[in-house]
Amino acid sequence: MSPEIFDRLSLLSEPLRVRMLRLLEREELGVGELARVVQVSQPTVSRHLKQLHQGGFVVRRKAGTASLFRMHCDGLDPAARALWELVRGEVEQEARDSSSQFAEDLRRLSSVLAQRAVDSGALFRRLGSRWDGVRRELFGEAYVAPAVAAMLPDDLVIADLGCGTGATLPLLAPVAGRLIGLDREAAMLAVARQRTSGMDNVELIEGLLDDLPIPGRTVDVALCQLVLHHVADLPPVFREVARVLVEGGRFVIVDMVEHDRVDLQATMGHQHPGFSRETIAALAESTGLSLRRWQVLPPDPDAQGPGLFVAVLRPGA
């Protein structure tokens, strides 16, 4: 039998330490909070915390000037875990009696946590860098794009050129005055039609990028998202976009940065291995547009394709 077992038995033989561990398994707590729950002085709590910390049962995290403690659940040694589970099983039996000390501890813990929730400043200091994970867990990421889209003026005429199955149209429809989705493939448009049914401001058009069936000077924003690498001859497309844009309009391009994934030509029919800033700027200049913004986008951790950029072009020099 390893000598550590006796240290662990000794640590778990003190009822106050067991009560503290049971609370720290549920919540990360400061010394003051723990003292209020178990109703002993802070120096006494600190002394027991120190022992539990030395024994590997709890971990400490600094949050500003405060120290926060929680049970070292993931990192607990298997033998220590087995021992703790045995003790906890007994304790939880006893906690069923609502007048027991253990039941009382959980009631006090709730009220201490309720006080903490009121002070959101303290909450965010406590969460620190963990907020990103909490935010993702609670709310996901899907709301970010609609929130950003909502910042656009809501009377814009937007043309999603090469809209495909219309994945972007539901995002733009609520904030557009008129939304055109154009693609040369009827099969893609059929899916886009289903997707946008009931969206009265959406108009789907079968057509070609180099011969847009759209009157001149009528579009505020033209979007080509993941489209241009499929088009061998690009200047006629840029010229058409320049023709339909209103003065002060925008041509937004989202596409791949230059890459060496030659397989994509064979498997996906790509005509260009991505684009450099210089290529887009030169295309713009030769067609009456100018490149106003070039941003290489941060890679999505789940994405397997080449990196993407967003470029904004505007009519004129």
Ligand SMILES: C[S@@+](CC[C@H](N)C(=O)[O-])C[C@H]1O[C@@H](n2cnc3c(N)ncnc32)[C@H](O)[C@@H]1O
């Ligand atoms: C890779 S998909 C992207 C679809 C959509 N923009 C998206 O982000 O999911 C490219 C689309 O461009 C369309 N396309 C390619 N060349 C075109 C052209 N010359 N005229 C019109 N549409 C074209 C294809 O039919 C296809 O639906």
